[in-house]
Amino acid sequence: MLVQVGRRESFSAAHRLFDPGLSDDENQRLFGKCVSLHGHNYVLEVTVAGGIDPASGYVVDLKQLSDIMCRRVIQDVDHRNLNTDVPWLSGLIPTTENLALTFWARLLPDLPAGLLRNVRVWETDKNWAEVGDHL
């Protein structure tokens, strides 16, 4: 039977929603108060799915999953400005949607094929975005 396993890690980052190709007025109209530099305590939740390994009782060793999340995502974004400090976010408007999509792409190659199911990012307790190939 297929089992899903989830793991959450946190990071704190600054960002602003801003398109350098637009005027200040257009940015203001598009992004409202989010156009100013501010920040969040983000939560990244990764869901994997697979069968249970009878030797360990695990779908995946969460220590290893956590290590991959830290090495591929958290260490690059924690205590950073997402608009300027993260090479692999360069040129992207750092909305929660774009973060979730980019984190997915960062995690996928480091996980065994077929294991990654969903990547969800909470910006606050009230807002989240999620990508996955079974949504």
Added chain:
Amino acid sequence: MLVQVGRRESFSAAHRLFDPGLSDDENQRLFGKCVSLHGHNYVLEVTVAGGIDPASGYVVDLKQLSDIMCRRVIQDVDHRNLNTDVPWLSGLIPTTENLALTFWARLLPDLPAGLLRNVRVWETDKNWAEVGDHL
């Protein structure tokens, strides 16, 4: 790639579970202690799904989604008695299931076609009901 986005809003309301066509004994048997008027801090979570607009990095502007949630649901139910004060709940037993279903019907016409994915209502930290067309 399809992306899901969620938004949560809160409201505080009174309700009782009670069918006026039944006797007091039958209502008591069916609904137990919920037959008495009481209340909750409810949470409404709306999930939408779609592609990311490259101009904004958004699936949907959460400010607009939040406005629709407030205009179509929250302003009518917040600080109200769900049994008597909300015309569009009239005649319904205000269970969490019926609230989720009715909120879905209230939100659907105001959102772009195909965008709405799930509507979940928490009555307490321990209980929720959810409707959606991909469940």
Added chain:
Amino acid sequence: MLVQVGRRESFSAAHRLFDPGLSDDENQRLFGKCVSLHGHNYVLEVTVAGGIDPASGYVVDLKQLSDIMCRRVIQDVDHRNLNTDVPWLSGLIPTTENLALTFWARLLPDLPAGLLRNVRVWETDKNWAEVGDHL
């Protein structure tokens, strides 16, 4: 050394803020949207303080504290309308402040002398009131 111990219990109740001696306009001006019947998932937190009993390692047996909280407060207010259903709240405007004060008075005689320290009531995650004799 003095040790404080806290215990939380929840209840769901309806209420409205309303003074029957005032006109509807005056009530509306005084209480705003809280004048309408609505409800909350309340949390009651009781703090006691004392020395540790060397035989048990307890300041107080939390099972007994919880029983007192249920017998003296929770069973009377859970799934009730605080304006009309609770004899010992009769005549009071059921603000969080008045609930905390009244719950204190209900709990004090059933606890060993000197044990009760604080009674806090959360109406929502954002609002609380607390009474105590060391505040």
Added chain:
Amino acid sequence: MLVQVGRRESFSAAHRLFDPGLSDDENQRLFGKCVSLHGHNYVLEVTVAGGIDPASGYVVDLKQLSDIMCRRVIQDVDHRNLNTDVPWLSGLIPTTENLALTFWARLLPDLPAGLLRNVRVWETDKNWAEVGDHL
């Protein structure tokens, strides 16, 4: 329309991840610090799915669902050592994955056919496992 309903219950239990057929070194390598006896405040969330019964407004009476969860799972695992005290966990490494799978099998026969959708177990705020036949 299909409606999902969720219910959460908590329990506190001890466990260790340990395979008696392996050496201490192998257990240490496989399970790291989880090889030592420790414990958690677990949360069990059960999701059911079905149509709304027009007589009650319920998919399922949550009181009955909660009773089944308590009778079939919670009363056997709460305040227990999951490695030694629960006959129906005997011989299993009590990972979150194996708990979710076993709880599913315990709950399924006591629920009306087709009702059970998902069983999720949180070990901490950061880790969970989930089984279901629509995942």
Added chain:
Amino acid sequence: MLVQVGRRESFSAAHRLFDPGLSDDENQRLFGKCVSLHGHNYVLEVTVAGGIDPASGYVVDLKQLSDIMCRRVIQDVDHRNLNTDVPWLSGLIPTTENLALTFWARLLPDLPAGLLRNVRVWETDKNWAEVGDHL
């Protein structure tokens, strides 16, 4: 009897811990990873203490307290860079301690004399600072 009342409001802001009078190395040694621009979902909790007004059942109208918190603090810091965008934080290292102290000074003159008791600021779920004249 004295009653305490608490109110929480949230804001999202960017900051870095950095003293412009120090070298980069000295800042790095003093503030570690917090020297880089990042951000948080902050929570501001204000506690007031006083007697209950028998006419309203309130120590203070939380709507008015919330308005003061928003007008004097939240509107100036929400979606801002605390190092550069807030005139009344100018020249301060925006640690949680300094925020709590400055928010206290902003709120005190707008509240009736003797009412303000504590101001607490959470930077994350794990860290907070609090000022008050009864601590």
Added chain:
Amino acid sequence: MLVQVGRRESFSAAHRLFDPGLSDDENQRLFGKCVSLHGHNYVLEVTVAGGIDPASGYVVDLKQLSDIMCRRVIQDVDHRNLNTDVPWLSGLIPTTENLALTFWARLLPDLPAGLLRNVRVWETDKNWAEVGDHL
């Protein structure tokens, strides 16, 4: 002005409430279901109080406070059986009260004189114990 600063860290441990000098019946009467080995996700919150260092804006560097909490408490109790695995808890009934008192005594000598204010331990979301010299 005096400022309080709080820091929370988590650990997962097993324990039972049991006095080896008593009979099984007496233990059962005294401790109820807590007499069986079980476990919790504990939270340790340490509060310090002092003036703000103008050079750093800190009362205390939370990185250093966190290191002391880990070195003196967390690393010894996390993923352990509190009844048998922690030499400095030996002979104590591991109630939340006794944990808070013992953690206080472990932390006090490693902190600058006068800094430590409160030590609180949550056993679950519903129960906590706290020691301090200003309670």
